Amino acid sequence: MRMTLEHAYGIQGDRLWRTIQELGLIGADSSGGVTRLSLSPEELEGRVYITKLMKSAGLEVHRDEAGNLIGRLAGSRPDAAAVVTGSHIDTVNEAGRFDGALGVLGGIEALRAIKEQGIPHERPLEVVCFTDEEGIRFGAGYLGSRAMAGDWQSEWLDFTDEEGVTLREAMESAGLSPESVWKAKREAGSIHAYVELHIEQGKALEHRGEPLGIATAIYGHCWLDIRLLGEADHAGTTPMNLRRDPLLAAAESILAMERIAVQHGGVATVGKLGVKPGSTNAIPGEVRFTVDIRHEDASILERMTQEIERHIVTSGKTREVEVHIKHTDSGSPVAASESLLHAIADGCQLAGVPASPIVCGAGHDAVAMSRLAPIGLILVRSKDGISHHPAEWSSPGDCEAGVNVLLHTLIILANQQNT
Structure with a gap:
């Protein structure tokens, strides 16, 4: 009818x-x-x-x-x-x-x-x-x-x-x-x-x-849970070249996500970020953050996710930070x-x-x-x-x-x- x-x-x-x-x-x-x-x-x-x-x-x-x-x-x-x-x-x-x-x-x-x-x-x-x-x-x-x-x-x-x-x-x-x-x-x-x-x-x-x-x-979307493990230390007594700072690795990765998202015409967002021990005068020993990646094309979404993960791993190796990446959710x-x-x-x-x-x-x-x-x-x-x-x-x-x-x-x- x-x-x-x-x-x-x-x-x-x-x-x-x-x-x-x-x-x-x-x-x-x-x-x-x-x-x-x-x-x-x-x-x-x-x-x-x-x-x-x-x-x-x-x-x-x-x-x-x-x-x-x-x-x-x-x-x-x-x-x-x-x-x-x-x-x-x-x-x-x-x-x-x-x-x-x-x-x-x-x-x-x-x-x-x-x-x-x-x-x-x-x-x-x-x-x-x-x-x-x-x-x-x-x-x-x-x-x-x-x-x-x-x-x-x-x-x-x-x-x-x-x-x-x-x-x-x-x-x-x-x-x-x-x-x-x-x-x-x-x-x-x-x-x-x-x-x-x-x-x-x-x-x-x-x-x-x-x-x-x-x-x-x-x-479509892909959600990641990222955990970076470095070495907590004193902010005043540890020279910059001897640090294993996971927050710096995270910062590099987050900026890279922006470039990757813009390049592919999609979006990438870090919505949660946690730093431990979380003291003003301490170098972080652990950083954990989420990533939300989205695109209307499944193949481009997969490419964006791979490039973001690859950059996180590379930043971790460069700064001698242990990297753990967990896929928590996805949808085509x-x-x-x-x-x-x-x-x-x-x-x-x-x-x-x-x-x-x-x-x-x-x-x-x-x-x-x-x-x-x-x-x-x-x-x-x-x-x-x-x-x-x-x-x-x-x-x-x-x-x-x-x-x-x-x-x-x-x-x-x-x-x-x-x-």
Whole structure:
């Protein structure tokens, strides 16, 4: 069934905005932002809120073995492959209110509107609140969506956070069985399409003057954990030529990353840096830092990673520093499905919202879900491109526009006749 402009529907923008503000109070911190690390007490409280919201929207709710919260709205063909939307509510430290949360709350609002307005749809519709998209607490992201897509790795259970808590322990504290996470895998063919609504987290849409973008591809990424071991010594009594300073090796490597990223048209970021013993008058003996490397081309991403690793090793040898490199996470670039690009474009037309193609630089659960189903991604304009920060902001009008496009896209996909 192809929708026409006479069949346009809409969500309740005020209700959507209220839920964004209510969820934003859970995990509110002293920075003025939100901190809801995955499986933390704050994030678990947020899950209680999401569960209540799903139920109040008239959805059937359950939690799978990976901790993903799933709200389902039956269709007239209950055995047909489902159309799925969703995102996450876990955050980085001192984050904003929109990253991930808009996709979950917008999905709930869209399904609520479909149920309230009695909008015909053949396929079942689902909204998912995924477990641990960000990956910052334990060093591996997309955990819930990877489990659903059948890409679960049991070694992740032994990853630890900064307090020494393992993922296994955090899951057990949340009432989950770590050894059963693999059971969250959905069968091939069970999902017809996955479409995600997310803030852009960049400046392109604002520069264009457009409220929404239709992502044609998502950057691939590689995460590294680097540990450099030198020799701690007195800062005043140790001559420069006799030092084995791992911080200098790290500094050389970090500057090299910038050159490599610019050369290849990608990005490379050191987001965490730790120095021991951390005294003003002591030469560091150990340095540990993370590297986040991204590119839309898989071969170039691999080349960037190899060049960065090679430079770290070379700097370590030159300065007689021991080098340890650990790959903690990775994801290949993902292209959006042509059929979903068309469905979203039709959804934009029905909602009366202009949007144009854009490449998405941030990773999302859609990356993992692409192993399971065709994916599409709707991006909402971010003020000043700010994200992962208390100043993160998308206007009420842009959020409403994004969810209205999601609503129409879901209706279009839910009424497609192919299996």
